[in-house]
Amino acid sequence: xxxxxxxxxxxxxxxxxxxxxxxxxxxxxxxxxxxxxxxxxxxxxxxxxxxxxxxxxxxxxxxxxxxxxxxxxxxxxxxxxxxxxxxxxxxxxxxxxxxxxxxxxxxxxxxxxxxxxxxxxxxxxxxxxxxxxxxxxxxxxxxxxxxxxxxxxxxxxxxxxxxxxxxxxxxxxxxxxxxxxxxxxxxxxxxxxxxxxxxxxxxxxxxxxxxxxxxxxxxxxxxxxxxxxxxxxxxxxxxxxxxxxxxxxxxxxxxxxxxxxxxxxxxxxxxxxxxxxxxxxxxxxxxxxxxxxxxxxxxxxxxxxxxxxxxxxxxxxxxxxxxxxxxxxxxxxxxxxxxxxxxxxxxxxxxxxxxxxxxxxxxxxxxxxxxxxxxxxxxxxxxxxxxxxxxxxxxxxxxxxxxxxxxxxxxxxxxxxxxxxxxxxxxxxxxxxxxxxxxxxxx
Numbered sequence: 001x002x003x004x005x006x007x008x009x010x011x012x013x014x015x016x017x018x019x020x021x022x023x024x025x026x027x028x029x030x031x032x033x034x035x036x037x038x039x040x041x042x043x044x045x046x047x048x049x050x051x052x053x054x055x056x057x058x059x060x061x062x063x064x065x066x067x068x069x070x071x072x073x074x075x076x077x078x079x080x081x082x083x084x085x086x087x088x089x090x091x092x093x094x095x096x097x098x099x100x101x102x103x104x105x106x107x108x109x110x111x112x113x114x115x116x117x118x119x120x121x122x123x124x125x126x127x128x129x130x131x132x133x134x135x136x137x138x139x140x141x142x143x144x145x146x147x148x149x150x151x152x153x154x155x156x157x158x159x160x161x162x163x164x165x166x167x168x169x170x171x172x173x174x175x176x177x178x179x180x181x182x183x184x185x186x187x188x189x190x191x192x193x194x195x196x197x198x199x200x201x202x203x204x205x206x207x208x209x210x211x212x213x214x215x216x217x218x219x220x221x222x223x224x225x226x227x228x229x230x231x232x233x234x235x236x237x238x239x240x241x242x243x244x245x246x247x248x249x250x251x252x253x254x255x256x257x258x259x260x261x262x263x264x265x266x267x268x269x270x271x272x273x274x275x276x277x278x279x280x281x282x283x284x285x286x287x288x289x290x291x292x293x294x295x296x297x298x299x300x301x302x303x304x305x306x307x308x309x310x311x312x313x314x315x316x317x318x319x320x321x322x323x324x325x326x327x328x329x330x331x332x333x334x335x336x337x338x339x340x341x342x343x344x345x346x347x348x349x350x351x352x353x354x355x356x357x358x359x360x361x362x363x364x365x366x367x368x369x370x371x372x373x374x375x376x377x378x379x380x381x382x383x384x385x386x387x388x389x390x391x392x393x394x395x396x397x398x399x400x401x402x403x404x405x406x407x408x409x410x411x412x413x414x415x416x417x418x419x420x421x422x423x424x425x426x427x428x429x430x431x432x433x434x435x436x437x438x439x440x441x442x443x
Contacts, residue, residue, distance in 0.1 A: 037193070050076075102130060128143060239265040245306060295318045
């Protein structure tokens with residue numbers, strides 16, 4: 001009980017800390033910088049290649065302002081970690097008088113003198129920063145830039161630029177709000193958000209598109225607020241027809257992330273999907289993930305959310321059984337969502353003097369003895385069971401058919417739903433107000 005109370009106190013403290021540090025309505029966030037982690041932890045390296053057609057300036061911050069500390073006239077350079085210090089090379093030769101101790105408190109930044117900077121072949125706006133990596137195997141690299149410029153590289157990766165402008169504007173506001181809510185989420189690494197779908201996909205300059213840039217500009221600075229604070233603006237691909245309750249999956253109830261029917265997403269062309277897995281395939285996947293349950297004999301959904309999403313699945317095997325969470329099942333078997341039904345075909349067993357065995361798993365010859373003699377069973381495709389009142393064909397295939405709807409976690413805005421709403425004439429504020437309950441949309 002003491003451990004449970006301690007855990008709840010920690011959770012309450014974490015959520016209280018996030019809420020206390022969120023910007024209040026009235027603070028202009030459009031000019032605020034955001035720090036994006038490009039390389040860190042397992043992706044951190046000891047050297048990175050940079051290019052700029054106009055050369056580079058090096059910076060450090062003083063009172064939150066970038067101050068030039070050196071210039072580099074070369075257009076192609078390498079940043080490297082040598083003897084614990086950041087150095088710069090050109091054509092594998094050290095550039096003199098440029099070596100810096102790596103520090104979280106005072107990172108070293110580099111930017112193009114006049115345009116975008118390229119690192120590892122990808123172009124970015126703003127500044128590239130170098131920090132010590134917690135793994136101590138390389139350097140963490142971040143991209144620090146204006147929040148609005150960051151969104152230029154997010155929205156086209158989160159929603160197709162060809163989609164209706166009102167849907168793109170809704171995506172821009174949701175992405176901006178998500179970013180502001182999660183500022184300093186990865187603070188221990190020295191940045192705010194990652195560049196992957198762990199937060200929001202971000203591709204820098206090379207993925208920018210005029211239509212999504214326009215959507216960002218048309219909604220500049222606009223955020224979703226609940227009681228004068230930015231919301232946790234989750235979004236996903238397709239709700240499958242039902243928006244999920246945030247409280248079904250997390251410890252906290254967020255009044256703006258509530259379950260509701262979503263008839264717009266139900267009109268999407270990618271609404272339904274299927275996945276077929278034999279029990280042998282299930283066994284192989286489970287073993288490769290470290291779960292040896294023997295021969296799988298059943299796959300049972302044991303708990304669902306109020307909207308029908310699967311929360312827990314029990315898998316039974318000849319060596320034991322295990323209950324998996326929905327996210328574990330989704331990741332193990334690469335499912336699009338947890339809104340699914342399962343049709344399980346159990347294996348057919350033969351009872352003999354030497355024991356019981358599954359027809360599908362038996363590798364040797366099989367003979368059937370009757371009063372008419374002994375017959376070799378050469379094919380499993382035409383096996384019939386004769387009963388007193390009927391003759392029934394036996395299907396010996398075993399496995400599961402998963403019949404699902406939607407794509408993603410189902411919380412917050414459905415992107416396909418937003419598209420269909422826009423096509424029906426709804427504007428971006430209508431879309432956001434439908435998917436996020438009781439919110440205000442303002443700068």
